[in-house]
Amino acid sequence: MASINTNLSALTALQSLKSTQSALSKTQGQISTGLRVGEASHNASYWSIATKMKSDNGALGAVKDSIKQSKAMLDTNTSAISKSLDYLNKMKEKLTAGSNPGANLDAIQVELKGSIDGLKSAASSASFNGQNWLNGDSGTVKLVTSYDGEAKKVNTLDIDTSKVQLFDDAANPTGGLLKAVSDIDIANPPNAQGYTDVKISAADLSTGDTLRVKVSGNTEISYDLVAGDTDLATLAANLNADATIGAEVEASVVDGKLRLTSLTSGKDVSGSFADTTVSADTAAAAGPPAVAGFSELTVDTAKLSNGDEISFSVDGGTTVSTFKIGSEKSIDELVSSMNADSAVSASVIATNDNGKLRLTAVNVANDVEATMKNVTKGVDTTNGQIAVADALASVDRAINDLREGSAMLGANKALLETQEEFVGVLSDSLTAGVSAFVDADMNEASTRLQALQTQQQLGVQALSIANQNSQMILKLFQ
Incomplete structure (x- = not known):
């Protein structure tokens, strides 16, 4: 139709x-x-997934930018610490030279002051984006490392800035890793407290040993070890509790040595330790009328030093004769020196008995009892050396602290670099995923057109x- x-x-x-x-x-x-799904009406499911992935990818882009900033911040602090280590190493060299007797401490202090000013400048200038970890209050800084889309949170890396805080205030420091270094003044030592380190092996401690201490300007005082003084820590505690010694010095154990520190600023301390070994009385059993008595001493020739003493008494007498050791370093040398000493040879004859020092009574009716004091002297210090030693110890501690802090920053930078690489790969994966959902196939589209x-x-x-x-x-x- x-x-x-x-x-x-x-x-x-x-x-x-x-x-x-x-x-x-x-x-x-x-x-x-270039889009197959340009809006929700084209494919609501794909558009929704792609939109979320784009959002997460944008957050990852911000994470990558943050990591770059964090790496630059770490580089800034690492460079400042590296420069600070250069200054500290120079100070260590100068202080080592200043330990030599007769060193010009005033001139060395001028150079040290320049290095200290350099340390303060390095700490003050290590600022990046308003952040300065080396100068100011310490705490925990959180650096962005990733974004968790499922948990909807930002993950961070915690940096403990107390490990790299050089000063709390470089202009007027009251704290920080370099506070002690900033106070160094070897040209003006009266504020320092002298100390001496006495090297004593715990195996050498025994009842009757004597520790002698002298604080400059005071009379030498002594302490006789008791049965409980079997280790350095106990000995230090007992010394501090002693009314005489405890009033002048403070005893402590530092690096396995007994440290005696003056309780008065500007005072030096010297010390010595007498390790007394009592030999056994080896008089002949047949009795004094027939055989002369003798006593043998086991002498550790490696410990022989000027000032050691060999004491002996004959036939239980109250008179004790003493022979002071000088440069002798062997049993034979001791035998020769003692026999050449008229005061000694009048009572005993010295011989070498298979590596032991034998003292035999000249009178066959007499016995012999002998002892030996091996004196290990502590390091006598002067005012200048006190300041130099303390300063050198402070610089060494600072070098170790800064080395640890720099290692911590380096390890965290390596972690950030690894994280940056991972975030980059993850971002590329999200970009590819978005493309798979929404991008048009241009070959197919042109053919269809x-x-x-x-x-x-x-x-x-x-x-x-x-x-x-x-x-x-x-x-x-x-």
């Missing part, structure tokens, strides 16, 4: 043309934007043909 009011062929052709044009418009949009353009042309021609049907009806009435 042909109708003048309704052209079904034209309607069909028009609907087909509209469909083709809609598809063509969509394809042209994909080509112009050509096909739709052809369909559009055919649709226009089909609509034109369908519109000519009305003209055919007109010819029926001619």
